[in-house]
Amino acid sequence: MFDAPFDVFAVMFAIAAFLIALKASNQATELRRRLGSLEAALQAPRPIQPPPLLPEQEQAAAPAASAAEPPPLAPETEQAPSLVTADVTPPPIEPSSDAPPPRPAPAPGFEERLGTRWVVWIGGLALALGGFFMVRYSIEAGLIGPGVRVFLGGVFALALLGAGEWTRRKETISNIQALPIANIPAILTAAGTAVAFATVYAAYALYGFLVPATAFVLLGLVALGTLAAALLHGPALAGLGVVGAFITPALVSSAKPDYWALYVFLAIVTAASFGLARIRLWRWLAVTTIVFAVLWIFPGLDTNELQVAPHAFHAIAGFVLAALLVVCGFMFGPTIEDGQIEPVSSSALGAYLFGAMLIVLSSAHADLSLIAFTLLVAATLYVAWRAEAATGALGAAAAVVFIVFAEWAVRANPDMLVLPGGPLPGIGPTATDSSVTLHLMMAAIFAAGFGIAGFLAQGRSNSAIIPVVWAAAAVATPIAVLVALYARIAHLDRSIPFAILAVLLAGAFGLATETLSRRETRPGLAISIALFATGTLGALALALTFALEKGWLTIALALMSLGTAWISMRRPIPFLRWLAAIFAGIVTARVAYDPRIVGDAVGTTPIFNWLLWGYGLPAAAFWAASHFLHRRGDDAPLRMVEAAAILFTALLAFMEIRHLATSGDMTSSPSLLEAGLQVCVALAMAIGLERLRLRSRSIVHNVGAVILTAIAGFISVFGLLFLENPMIWRIDVGGAVFNLLLLGYALPAVLMLLLAYAVVGARGKVYANILAGAALLFALVYLTLEIRRFYHGPILSSGGTTGAEQYTYSIGWLAFGVVLLGIGVLVNSERARLASAAVIGLTILKAFVIDMSTLTGVYRALSFMCLGIVLVAIGWLYQRILFRRQLPPPAPQTSS
Secondary structure (H helix, E strand, O other): OOOOOHHHHHHHHHHHHHHHHEEEEEEEEHHHHHHHHHHHHHHHHOOOOOOOOOHHHHHHHHHHHHHOOOOOOOOOOOOOOOOOOOOOOOOOOOOOOOOOOOOOOOOOHHHHHHHHHHHHHHHHHHHHHHHHHHHHHHHHHHOOOOHHHHHHHHHHHHHHHHHHHHHHHHHOOOOOOOOOOOOHHHHHHHHHHHHHHHHHHHHHHHOOOOHHHHHHHHHHHHHHHHHHHHHOOOHHHHHHHHHHHHHHHOOOOOOOOOOOHHHHHHHHHHHHHHHHHHEEEHHHHHHHHHHHHHHHOOOOOOOOOOOOOHHHHHHHHHHHHHHHHHHOOOOOOOOOOOOOOOHHHHHHHHHHHHHHHHHHOOOOHHHHHHHHHHHHHHHHHHHHHHHHOOOOOOOOOOOHHHHHHHHHHHHHHHHHHEEEEEOOOOOOOOOOOOOOHHHHHHHHHHHHHHHHHHOOOOOOOOOOHHHHHHHHHHHHHHHHHHHHHHHOOOOOOOHHHHHHHHHHHHHHHHHHHHHHOOOOOOOHHHHHHHHHHHHHHHHHHHHHHHHHHOOOHHHHHHHHHHHHHHHHHHHHHHHHHHHHHHHHHHHHHHHHHOOOOOOOOOOOOOOOOOHHHHHHHHHHHHHHHHHHHHHOOOOHHHHHHHHHHHHHHHHHHHHHHHHHHHOOOOOOOOOOOHHHHHHHHHHHHHHHHHHHHHHHOOHHHHHHHHHHHHHHHHHHHHHHHHHOOOOOOOOOOOOOOHHHHHHHHHOOOOOOHHHHHHHHHHOOHHEEEEEHHHHHHHHHHHHHOOOOOOOOEEEOOOOOOOOOHHEEEEEEEHHHHHHHHHHHHHHHHHHHHHHHHHHHHHHHHHHHHHHHHHHHHHHHHHHHHHHEEEEEEEHHHHHHOOOOOOOOOOOOOOOO
């Protein structure tokens, strides 16, 4: 039916299915052999033994025995053990000493495997493929007419079927046991059924010898014959026959595919396979059928002229057959205990829902495909309502509904997939043929169906998971559909009608929450109540998003995280804690998509702009949410929310600083003002987190403090000392005292020193000393730059360095060292005294390396004179005050 490239894949499918079927046959035959051995062992004759006596019976029989028998001449050397209880297992039957012990059967050798197994496998596969390819060759070469081809195919199929039945009866009469994994009758019959399928299908689809009704009857007879034969021959025939039937349309190709003929044929094969799987309870056969049936949805989806009707028929027919025969506890399906979600039952319905979704997407939301999709979703709700085993299909139904509506929204609004920097090449608006009215009707049906059914399902089951799945689908589906409609119709702009719908949805969820809270406790009811309460918060957040500007979406999602955390404190359900963390992750992803939150509409007012609301409110919400979550313990959701709180607090500060430094132009180049403010804010937040972590013992606060310190250090080194250094680049630092130098170097030095004292007892001396050294470096840099500002004005990079300026540097550094020494002496700080020694040592190095070569005249003399006086004074200070040595008292003089 299809072109030649598909033949290779068809052969591969056939071989794989052949091996699967042989494996199933092996297992089934081995089980039958073991059952027969057990029955033979149970029916074997056993010697009759008297029942054992109770202790009371032995005592009663002892006098009679002594009277009837003479006393023994000698005491017995062995005594039988006394019986403790009457329920004693009889001793096992010992085999006769005359019969030799059974010998284990020798393992088959290579020759035996080759002759009894491999040849049979290859022969069966060759027979089936030979029939298929003979038909194909006759078509390509034109050797015989169409009627003769069909006749010979039928004769070959009947011959194979007759050979299979004859060999089966021959083995039964002769009491020959078939090999478990090389059952010749089963393989011959399987090959015959596959050829029969191909022959009837070719007579109908390729040559038109049969009208649809006749073809339908004949294919049904072949399917029923396969079913009956599989009941006799076991899973080998089932596997080969069904898989062979599924690959028949691929092997027998046609220039113009007839999808109606294809899907009517596949419906009959599916019905036969599901029926056989139901009778024999072969789960593997049902799964194999579902996989092949879904794969057959793909042909034709990529064409411009998609035939929706036959594809929809295939999805609906397969869904109905799966519901009738595969779903446990529904109609003719297998029985199962109540309260269990059976994987095959749920997956079967979900697979056909997936196929229906593909048809909708490939047909650009054609009306017929939407109607078929709606019918299958409604049928899923009905089947899951009647059979709890199929409850898992609710998740698949909710997922495909969201995908369909989301794709519909993106199809009409491709700009939603465009990054903030501009459109990508090849992305442009595309027309949509789908009807808005039909989608609105579908949305109403889905929202009402999932919501009402999910509410009414509470309390119907004794299982805890069943009502939770219903509640999750009832909450998620209406919200997802509402968001998709808002994106498609309102284009993510303000919409009061959608805000009203969100408020009504929140009211419905709130009413469901209150109603369920008054009911008696049932399994899973607490989680369902929490889900409906979370839906209430989510709908309210959406109402704010719809009624206000785009940026409020970020705020609304953050408030959802806060509300969920608060509910989790009232109702300690682990799922709610994860839900709060998920909302925090969504908000973070939203900000990563567009850090400005509202695009270019941030505003020009410093501080009080959209950044304050877009980052400040989520940060406050996450801090409050972490406070609520912390009351119930420390776990992964709490750490995620704490990380989001720290992240949004830092982003708020950094983004506001950038907005202030660039006058609202968020894309301009950085500046000294921005770098200085960012270092100060990062250090201040690091100090706050260091204090907070001592009380909270949170690893997130611990790591956050280190990360902020590292960020401050990175900006300090590469920003303040290199990229934005006013001695290197032409930068206007401002006034004489209150200028950018004070903000960019003096204040960071103070904050670094405070951070060093904050961590000295918690992170070790090395960490604290690095921070203290950085503080000393920035203080010295500030002093140097401020002296240069005095000589050069606001532009420090202009002009040369005079002798007076060099002398002032030395005096300033020396004075700074003396001040540090004084502080160290007053507060008895060894760290301050060591810092003083470092500064004075640097001054000495400058005097002998720079001043001696650059200064002349009085400046050189004054530089060294001042340095010498200060060094002598420092030495006296250390000798007389810091390390004063007491003279030993004089020895007493003795009188002569």
